[in-house]
Amino acid sequence: MYRLSGTGSDLCSVMGNCPPDHRTPGDWLLLGRKTAQALAEKGDSEAMYALYYLTNNFDWIEKSAEAGFPIAQYDLARLYDQGKGFFFTPWKRSERVEELAKKSAEGGCIKGIMLYQNLLEGKKDIEIYWTKKAVALGSAEAVYAYGSGLAHVPKDYGYPLDLVKGYGFIYMLLELDGGGGLKEYAEDILPDIASQMTAKQIEEAKAFAKEWKATHPPLSFFPPKLGF
Template sequence: MFFRQLITSALTTLLCFSAWAAPLTPEQHAAKEKGIILYNQYKAISAEPYLEIAAQAGDKEAQYYLGEALRLNNRFMTEEAYKWYVAAAEQGDYYAMYRLSGTGSDLCSAIGNCPPDHRTPGDWLLLGRKTAQAFAEKGDSEAMYVLYYLTNNFEWLEKSAEAGLPIAQYDLARLYEQGKGFFFPPWKRSARVEELAKKSAEGGCIKGIMLYQNFLEGKKDIEIYWTKKAVALGSAEAVYAYGSGLAHVPKDYGYPLDLVKGYGFVYMLLELDGGGSLKEYAEDILPDIASQMTAKQIEQAKAFAEEWKATHPPLSFFPPKLGF
């Protein structure tokens, strides 16, 4: 009974504390956005100083992402990463609580150098469940989604998808595709996967778009439509596919030939000098595209790239917020 009262009291405190957090200044907000952009481009090392500006100012999302960046950069849970997860969790961030609930087998626990915060991974798991459930019961689809990972209760993922969260619709589609759940007659499984993939795509989930495109074989116009949607959202992979397709390099994939736009899209990928290999792919095919162009066309392509970047979301690999 005492432990239940302690968790309830802590939950009330966390929910209240999150309401007290001071808003970021424009400079701090810009630093946070820059940090998240870099993190989403697999540049976690470069993201750290930007995220720290907003994290030090008390922004719980920046604190969570800083913890993620530090953990990924060091390949394990460090004392510094743990500190920022705790800071975010103490403001009611259930993503951070989920991460903290899994530290029992991590290196910082194994060697005993996690900061003493008087909570075990089990404590964080229970608190994460209660925190997320409080929001889920009010209809918060994102809280339902995280609650699925905190409880392994499949119903929460179904509820999140039904409530319209695109990433939940994608995850549910993939689980159905892999055999989860019962469908009769069996062909209804594929129909349900396609339905969920389409809803996820319509909600702007890049993974949902890619999954839905698997159902569009022989429908090239519709497939290109969804590739263009992913490009407009900033998907780095879609930008490469569309740019190389427009340039017909390495081969003609059925896209209309447009060397200027093709070169421009591929050229944008040169800024991805963090993780992934798209920068190397871009460097490999740009000379082949350029060999078919005039100097003026190449300059037009570079100008197109700059204009596109100024009017569209930044390039992103869209890593899952729950991390790797």
């Protein structure tokens, strides 16, 4: 409903031949607000999140984050980081941003994991821990970061050297054909990784990739549902 409320004029509106039950973007907006409001009043945290975008009422995204909706926690952390909301001292703002990012990451939100990682400056062990979590959830970006890190290509980012797994993770990215540039990156660095490996290791890496795909979620870029 939110996306329908933001569309431009339908062709039938321009042509003047819409069916009797046709809804305009304004109709979808009102219906979306009504539907989400009813669910939010029953404690539905996702409905609270939707209401923020349907009404532009900042209270709703704060309520959704407080109710534990991971995507709302990520969005609210970003909004606070950009200066939204009031905090008596600057460090309270940064503390709240990190707290929300951590909660979002713990809730399995890929964007939350990435944001939390960015806030973990100098804490490499914890950052690697969250990269592995994102990899397990199917984040294509995390797979690239983890695979290239394990292979130490283009350089050592603090990951233990594992050419077989590194090659295997990057090899999986060759199947991505929906944009994002990761397939091209994979094609670029795979020869560099392979140059350090034996033929047997490369076959082991491909077998690892095949097993991983069979036991984990498919790779995704995880675009946002409503927000940014």
